[in-house]
Amino acid sequence: MKVGLAFGSNLGDRLKHLQQAKAYALSLSNEGWHVTSPLYETVPVGCPPNSPKFLNAVLEIEFGGAPKTLLKKILAYEVAHGRDRGLPKNAARTIDIDILYFGEKEIMEKDLLVPHPRMAERRFVLLPLSTIQPNLIVKGTGKTVRMLLRELRGGDGEVKFVQQDW
Numbered sequence: 001m002k003v004g005l006a007f008g009s010n011l012g013d014r015l016k017h018l019q020q021a022k023a024y025a026l027s028l029s030n031e032g033w034h035v036t037s038p039l040y041e042t043v044p045v046g047c048p049p050n051s052p053k054f055l056n057a058v059l060e061i062e063f064g065g066a067p068k069t070l071l072k073k074i075l076a077y078e079v080a081h082g083r084d085r086g087l088p089k090n091a092a093r094t095i096d097i098d099i100l101y102f103g104e105k106e107i108m109e110k111d112l113l114v115p116h117p118r119m120a121e122r123r124f125v126l127l128p129l130s131t132i133q134p135n136l137i138v139k140g141t142g143k144t145v146r147m148l149l150r151e152l153r154g155g156d157g158e159v160k161f162v163q164q165d166w
Contacts, residue, residue, distance in 0.1 A: 001063055001064070001102060001103040002060055002061075002101075002103055003060065003063045003070065003099065003101065003103070004058060004060050004099070004100035004129065004133065004136075005058065005059045005060070005061065005074075005097055005099060005100065006058050006096075006100050006116070006119070006128075007021055007058070007059065007096070008042075008055065008056045008095075008124070009054065009055050009094055009095050009096065010047075010052045010053060010054040010092050010093065011052065011082070011092045011093055011094045012082070014055040015039075015055060015166065017081065017094050017095045018057060018166055020081065020095075021077065021081070021095050022059055022166065024077050025059055025061055025097070026059075026061065028061065028063060028065075028070070028073060029061035029062050029063060030061075030062040030063065030064050031062070033061065034059055035060045035132045036058075036059050036132070036165075037057050037058040037129065037132050038057065038161060038162070038164045038165075039055055039056070039057045039128075039161075039162040039163050039164075039166040040055070040056050040057065040127060040159050040160060041053050041056075041159075041160045041162050042054045042055075042056050042123075042124040042159045042160070043158045043159075044090075045122065045124065046090050047091070047092070048088070051091075054124065056125070056128060056159075057128050057166060058100065058125065058128040060132055060133065067099070067102045067105065067107055067112060070099065070102070071099065071111070071112050074097045074099070077095075078096070078097060081094055081095050082094035082095065083095055098116050098119075098125075099114055100114075100115060100116045100119050100125065100129065101114060101115045101116070101136070101138075101139075106140075115138055115139050115140065119138065120143075123149070123152055123159050124159055126145055126148055126149040126152065127149060130145045130146055130149050133145055
């Protein structure tokens with residue numbers, strides 16, 4: 001199943017955190033298949049005042065397990081790599097990994113919503129995603145990633161290209 005993962009980091013060595021998280025995600029991928037977006041630096045959205053800027057990217061992998069299995073692995077990885085889940089929502093973090101989509105599945109459970117409920121509103125997700133899946137129709141919107149990005153108005157922060165490979 002093709003799975004889209006969004007990565008973000010705004011604490012410490014942000015690039016290193018993303019590279020390590022990417023390597024971990026690739027270890028979960030069937031045969032290592034993947035597609036990677038470029039890396040972007042973004043202004044924090046919905047975060048406490050004076051939060052550091054994020055590095056963000058999107059990765060698509062082929063995953064053979066269940067959505068809950070992937071979620072458990074991601075959450076365990078985040079905690080093992082410095083993510084403090086006891087902090088207030090949107091606090092600065094070493095690593096944040098979100099499941100954007102899981103094939104064509106729609107999942108509405110207490111701890112897992114797929115597709116990610118705010119991805120259509122977030123330039124820092126849509127821009128990297130548009131580089132690997134511009135024609136992906138985001139469930140619940142009836143629109144492609146490219147269309148959503150084009151329709152997105154300001155207010156969700158600046159996004160700046162950093163580098164192609166990470």
